[in-house]
Amino acid sequence: MGTFLLLATAGSAAASELVEATEEGGFGLNFDILETNLINLAIIIFVLFYFGRKFLGGILTERRSAIETAIQDAEKRQREAASALAGQQQKLAQAQAEAERIRATAEQNAQTAKEAILAQAAQDVEVIQVTGVQGTNADQERAIAELRQRAAALAVQRVESQIGNYLNDGAQQQLIDRSIALLGGNS
Template sequence: MSIIGTVFLLAAEAVAEAEPEGGFGLNVDILETNIINLGLLIGILFYFGRKVLSNTLNDRRSNIETEILTAEKQAKEAAAALSEAQKNLTQAQAEAKSLLAAAQENAELAKAAILERAEADVEKLKQAAARDLDTETERAIAELKQRVVSQALQKAEAQLSSGITDNAQQTLIDRSIALLGG
């Protein structure tokens, strides 16, 4: 029970003793009502209780001040951490943008290089196809020449084997001599 509760209890007992029949009245007899004892008790309680109450309130005040200072310190630390996190976020976003721009630039360069290489490959394929076509054409012409020569030789042999008339033989000899320069 607190000190003040004790004081009220004592006062209530004093009043109850003063009026035994159960009614309410005022007893002014100092000795019978123990007013002096109550006064001394209240004075002692006030004198010593003031120190205890003052110490308790001072302790409570210092605890509250300490908690407020701690809360303010934590709020400042949280604000600093938030500021740092926002700064880091801003830096990370800027770095992400620069990385994205660099990646896009690299992709464009790679695309241009691939297209250039593809064009060069297409040109090489065209040149190779043209060479193959020229080679094939030359081979076909050589084969045709060979067939024509072969057929001409067969025809000439056939005519020679059937015989040449004396006049044709003389004419052929004369032409050959004329061509040789004689």
């Protein structure tokens, strides 16, 4: 308040000098405190400063509090987002590892299946070859047996046709008796 009074007295001294300069015929300011309502203006400014400071300070404090809360919320959301990102990156890494494991397993299963198929094909070829050889051998034996039967049938036919020429009744009786004796009969 002391500063205000000092300014007021300095202002009145300056005003009186200007008034004198104005009276001499120029432009000037009126610094008479009572005439210019300088005291009223000072009171209004003081009241506005004193009461306005609390009001404006409260508004600014609330605004600052709201901004700090918003910043804290934003930082919290940022931390949560970073945590979620880290979790998702970890899940991605696990999924990639699982995909790699599945791919490796699939390749191993494919290789095993390929080897099994090749082994089965080799066995099948061997079985076909054995079956073919057996079939050829069976056909050959069948053909040989058929030829033997034909040869025997032809031989019997030939013997029968020639036996009538070589055997008479006495020779036939002698042959029959010898056959019976060989079989164990009495003659």
